[in-house]
Amino acid sequence: MAESSIAPAPPTPEAVRPPATSVGVLGWLRANLFNSPFNSVLTVLALAALVYLIPGIVQWLLLEAHWQATPEICRAAEDGACWAFIREKFRYIMFGFYPLEQQWRPTLAMLLFVVLIGLSTQRRFWNRGLLLAWAALMMASYVLMAGGILGLEAVSNDKWGGLPLTLMLSVVGILLAFPLGILLALGRRSDMPAIKAVCVGYIELIRGVPLISVLFMASVMFPLFLPEGVTIDKLLRAQAAIILFAAAYLAEVVRGGLQAVPKGQYEAAAALGLSYWQTTGLIILPQALRIAIPPIVNTFIGLFKDTSLVVIISLFDLMTTTKTSLTDPQWLGFSVEAYLFTGLIYFVCCFFMSRFSQYLEQHLRKGRER
């Protein structure tokens, strides 16, 4: 061909090969760890710290750890973790005082949750059916937890505890906070000064105080609010406090989504003669919520972690069962193991949720950038 005559003679293999220090392992090391004197010093220092710390940690966590032992053996051997403690207390930490032979019920409820959460992460299932499935799951898990019908033994809610309770407080919290949060967000953007003032006041008041004070309010002030003879149990009061708290944060997230909807969308809807609620429900909210999904997931992560505060009003969620498992006089002094175990549960849940939110953010952006 004509081109082959123009092309220069192929160089010898020795000439094309890059220097050994810029490819392969050596090249990678040079580019990523030793690319400047300062970085080289940092690398050496970091490596030294790791070499100093990691063997001890591995030894404590795994090599010297006791997986099956009595408390006496655990206490005698000091340089290893006592995972036997977790083995002993596993059922209690996970389920609290839920009757032992009935614990398949919360387990089944949680499995259903996991399956539905798994389905919800797939965007092709995002439709009305998913909402119905969530509603059905809520009812099914309530029936499973409380019992009393379908031949299930009734379990009163002061026996509920552990991971199912944590999941319930956060999932029910965010689901029921949603409508309230949307209304507050719409109210905050309303042209009507009185409605705007009420919404801004509520949102800023709740966001300005710690969750603890709202929970305290639920535990000591709610009973005073109600007329005589009416009592609401502690779990429901805490759940109400969490919903009211989460609604204020969700409202701000939804408002962010609302602000991101271009003005032309409102104008186009108005030009079509749609009413306010038609515009909001059919045009604006679907777009705003789609934009707000990643921050909504982040709000949920925050709420999931924050439910651990119910330890302060002594509801037996995962945090409280962990803490009370430490008070067994037979098994005193294994708190680090217990907190690490529970921390791992929280970490796994939150880490995957945050990864999902990052994935969504990229995925949704891709659609908008096209």
Place this chain on the structure above:
Amino acid sequence: MTMSKPVETTRRQAVWNDPRLRAIVYQILVLGGVLLLGWYLVSNTLHRLEQQSIATGFGFLEKEAGFGISESLIAYTPADTYLRAFLVGVLNTFKVGLVGIVLATLIGTVIGIARLSSNWLIARLAAIYVEGLRNIPLLLQLFLWYSLINESLPGPRQALSPLPGVFMSNRGLYLPAPVWQADYGYVALALIVAVVLALLLVRWAHRRQDLTGQQVPLSLLVLGPVLGLPVLVFFVLGAPLQWSVPELKGFNFQGGLSLSPEYAALLTGLTLYTAAFIAEIVRSGIQAVAKGQSEAALSLGLPRSKVLRLVILPQALRVIVPPLTSQYLNLIKNSSLAVAIGYPDLVSIANTTLNQTGQAVEGIAMIMATYLTISLAIAAFMNWYNKRIAFKER
């Protein structure tokens, strides 16, 4: 008579379709609903309180508190009033909140920059730090730190001493502290003089640069007098330094600066947790500055240190400051978790108060009012700062 203004619109509208009228009706309905709900709750509460013969009002603040507080910045005995006890709690909240904000900002900035490091190992370690601490509830971390201090550290007699004069035991952390001398007044005066001098120098240097384009090594000119003058005065006075070193006396250490286990655990937990969030904010702020900015600055011949200080940071700060504000607020609000590990912050003391007096409404109102005030004050300050560094649009 009103010829210029048409009395009726061309198309007749029903009264209930007038949007302005509708708006007024809606607002009256909402306000009425809110007021009705409020009145219902208040009347129920008053009725209940009367029934349980619990006093109302803030009269209890004048009464004797009768409970001890383990640590306090101001003099306090159980014979003092509830009001003073509450003040102790507020000061304790500030003590942990302000120190926590400063430390979390420092650590968070370092970790945030480390996450962007070209050094693979450092970037990975920073990422592990951020992911690990962000995804575990703060309360659990506080319990973990507290139990590490309480159970894993030895008693005062076998206290760990990583540095001479520094002792770590399950009774807390003890550090040597300089004793205040009368002569330090002169050192402080020298510092003030030096700061004024430095400010004048900076103004002169800026004017010179505007006029001639010549730059002055400002950092040297400023650091020189600010550090030098007080040190000079200190040595002229004969270096009157006396350390109070913690010493084991009886069952615990005396002297020096001491941090209780509760304070140490709370401060560590709050600082490390918030630092993870601040690191992410700093990272995204720096990443938000377009790459062309640093390339342009480099091609102008600015050295890397100046590129960071004069080009990247001013632009990154605009992105960083608003979310940073909410992290500061979060830190202050999260300090209320102190109640779980027994540090006497304002929630913990208000909680004791409302348990003793039964006046829950007042107690919770005080907690909420205090946090709201702090939140609004910090938000106002940061808004002011944000406005100052915001992009000046012409």
